[in-house]
Amino acid sequence: MKKAIAVIILPMLILCVCGLGSCKNRSEKKVLKEAELEQVDSLQSEIEKNVYPLPTSAEVIKMLQDLEVGYMLGISNPVENARKYLTSASKAISMGSYGADLSYATLYNIQQEVINYLDAIRSLAADLSMSPIYDETLYDKIRDNFDNKDELVNVLTDAFNNTYAYLSENEQQSLALLVVGGAWVEGMYLTTHVSEAAYQVAGISKVLIEQKKSFDLFIDITKPYLDDANVKEFVDKLDPIKKVYDGLTTSLTNQNIIDITNAIESIRNQII
Incomplete structure (x- = not known):
C-alpha cells in the first residue's frame, strides 16, 4: 500500500x-x-484511508513501456461507452477504467486519445462532483510533459490520488474502491492485450505477478465494505481471476498467462 x-x-x-x-x-x-x-x-x-492503495495504472503502464511494448490501437474502453454509465457505481468503475486508458494514451503520446479520455473522465467526474480534479490544467500538465515519462507518471498519479482522497474524505469510500477496482481491471486488460499472444512478451510474467500482489491487497481492503451492495457485486465479479491467482506461485507458465488473460477479459466484459 x-x-x-x-x-x-x-x-x-x-x-x-x-x-x-x-x-x-x-x-x-x-x-x-x-x-x-x-x-x-x-x-x-x-491517513491510509485517503491514500491511493495500489500502484496506479500509470505506474503499471510505465512497466509495459519499460518492456518496450508498442501501443495497440483499439484495446482501450471506447469513450462512447461513457454515456451508458448511469449509476454512481458504474460511473466510479468507469472513471477508474478510463483513468487506465488515459495513462495508456498519455505515456505512449497518443495525443488525440488523451483529449478523448480526458473528456470522458471530465463528464463522469462532473456527475460525481469532482470536476476540479480533471480541469484544463491537467491537460496542460500532460501536454507540457509529453517528453518526460517520469513526470507524466507523477502527474497522472496525482490525479488518481486526488480522486481517491476526494471520495474518501467525502464519506464515499465505497465509490473510491470502485474507482481503484475499475482501474486495476483495465490496467490488467491492457497488460494482457498488448500483443496477440501476451505470453510471448519478454518480462510480462513479472508484471502479472506484481499485479497479483495488488489484487490481493485490493481484496483485503474491500473486506470492511462488503456490506455495500455495489462493492460486493464488484468483488464477486473478480472471482475468475481470484481462482487463477490462487493457484499460482512466483513464476508463470504460458498457460497461466493465457488463463489470466481469459479471466480478465471475462471480468472486463461485465463492467465496461
Whole structure:
C-alpha cells in the first residue's frame, strides 16, 4: 500500500502525542500511553484511508513501456461507452477504467486519445462532483510533459490520488474502491492485450505477478465494505481471476498467462 504520506506524518504524530505524557507519574503515564497509541492507530487509519492503495495504472503502464511494448490501437474502453454509465457505481468503475486508458494514451503520446479520455473522465467526474480534479490544467500538465515519462507518471498519479482522497474524505469510500477496482481491471486488460499472444512478451510474467500482489491487497481492503451492495457485486465479479491467482506461485507458465488473460477479459466484459 502506498504509505508515503503516512510514513512522513506518523513519526511526527507519535513524537507529538507521546510527548504529552512526559510529566505524568508512572500509573498516569501507562493510561495515557494506551490512549495515545489508540489515537495514533486512529490517525494512521484515517491517513491510509485517503491514500491511493495500489500502484496506479500509470505506474503499471510505465512497466509495459519499460518492456518496450508498442501501443495497440483499439484495446482501450471506447469513450462512447461513457454515456451508458448511469449509476454512481458504474460511473466510479468507469472513471477508474478510463483513468487506465488515459495513462495508456498519455505515456505512449497518443495525443488525440488523451483529449478523448480526458473528456470522458471530465463528464463522469462532473456527475460525481469532482470536476476540479480533471480541469484544463491537467491537460496542460500532460501536454507540457509529453517528453518526460517520469513526470507524466507523477502527474497522472496525482490525479488518481486526488480522486481517491476526494471520495474518501467525502464519506464515499465505497465509490473510491470502485474507482481503484475499475482501474486495476483495465490496467490488467491492457497488460494482457498488448500483443496477440501476451505470453510471448519478454518480462510480462513479472508484471502479472506484481499485479497479483495488488489484487490481493485490493481484496483485503474491500473486506470492511462488503456490506455495500455495489462493492460486493464488484468483488464477486473478480472471482475468475481470484481462482487463477490462487493457484499460482512466483513464476508463470504460458498457460497461466493465457488463463489470466481469459479471466480478465471475462471480468472486463461485465463492467465496461
